[in-house]
Amino acid sequence: MPHLHRGTRPPHRRRRHASLAVQAAEGRWYLVNATPDLGDQIEDCPDLHPGPGVRRTPLAGVLLTDAELDHTLGIARLREAERIRIHATAPVRGALLDRLRLGDVLTPYAALEWRELNGWEQQLEPGSPITVRAVPVSAKRPRYAAGTGPETDTWVVALRLRDRATGRTLVYAPALATWPDAFQQAVADADCVIVDGTFWDDDEPRRGGFSGRTATAMGHLPIDGPGGTAHRLASLRARCLYTHLNNTNPLADPAAPQHAALTALGVEVAADGMEISL
Template sequence: MLLKVLGTAAGGGVPQWNCACRECSGARGDPRRRRRHASLAVKATEDRWYVVNATPDIADQIEGCPELHPGPEQRRTPLAGVVLTDAELDHTLGIARLREAERLELVATDAVRDAVLERQHLGELLAPYTELTWRELPVGGHAEPLGTLSTIRVSAIPVSGKRPRYAATDTADAGDSGHWVTALRLTDRSTGRTAVYAPALGAWPEALEEAVAEADCVILDGTFWDDDEPRRSGFSARTATAMGHLPIDGPHGTARRLASLPARCLYTHLNNTNPLVDPAAPQQKALARLGIEVAADGMEIVL
């Protein structure tokens, strides 16, 4: 299994365009600290790739990943489709950016698909430009091939019923409310290797516990370092947990869980307020002592 880390930042990226916090200011002065929105490219076959989530900077992500470049024929792209873990704008706005494609396959749960089609109206908006085809993202123990002839199997693990703000007032339930935010379990049947990718994590259900215990690689939500970070930074009155993201540090932080796993563990989806965006931060060294990494844009992971 071959994975390419296309981006590692939470919404807004690093630096965020309207923010002058310490981390954003530092990234403006040091390009090495810049981070694109969290995304992952998964090699499905020899010449076909899927990306996980379509972020606002997806075109830049593609340009930064040679494996996703078009060729040799004009407009022939190795990008086969997009797997969506949720319906947040930061993970779906890039769909419109891909409108030049002749057709685009989207893999999502019913809840996410309906939000994109009925609330964002992307199907109607993009109909004059490209053909969107939808495939259901299997939830639970069942897994589906990631494209024709692929040995990679994908399934979803529900981790939160949190809806995006634009769909928060829906009176009808678009599918199971627990299927709004999912983690992905990727398994290579040719090698038996497994990866878990969870860029947004509002809870730690038993199914996730079982999946990470069996995984060879876990790439997890690292939006906030501690639970009080959003309030301390002044941009929210809510805690990290209340915003739908389990913190890294603290008595109920995810670092304690990851440290006990035999898998290679990495954090992604870092908010611009998170000290981990600075490679020299002491929090980076604290995680390293636990055997946990912070994912970097452009990183390649081979399983």
């Protein structure tokens, strides 16, 4: 009989890579990170289906929180579009172009249009009420970009998305190595906060035997324990959810008792296909 190695998720509990689709205007959507699961994620969301014309797509662009492979490899899946608009910080753009050679690979198929993400609130596109602002949270760069680019906390950012029509805001931070003051300010008055839930506790990677480093050293604040994020989230007025769960995280099991602990704090775990209206 086949057996499951420790930390391996049964197929019925598989979670896809963390990503968001944000509606900027009627028929105009932006992806927040482009994952290896992009094809399946688009198929499961009718609003993202291509058409009605040939080579027409409602996907207007991609917003990147960092340059990690699980957040960027899906960009190649968009090569059939005539143009791909990519919003990224300067270090992330440099890593994708200089190390992954994304421009060399994709420009024979589609034009790449780069927009810089920074600390200023930017309108996603003309006529859209949705704005985006980058909140620097970490200087952790991906392994393939080691030794390149500037030492800056804009390698990993959270995104603060605001609907100017309603004044409501969402903060998305799927990778969170620290909780800097700028991030606290961004979430203090937000209406929805979705954050890094990669590991339940700090020793999980070492206990699982797949790393000699702690969760924090790997660039992910744990949920529970000293320095954990659960109690920080519980103090916010926003609706708070965890995303980006590793397969060793007990929250990957819907029956795990850790869910009750989060429920008591008023914090949720985001589910695949979840829709959030602000």
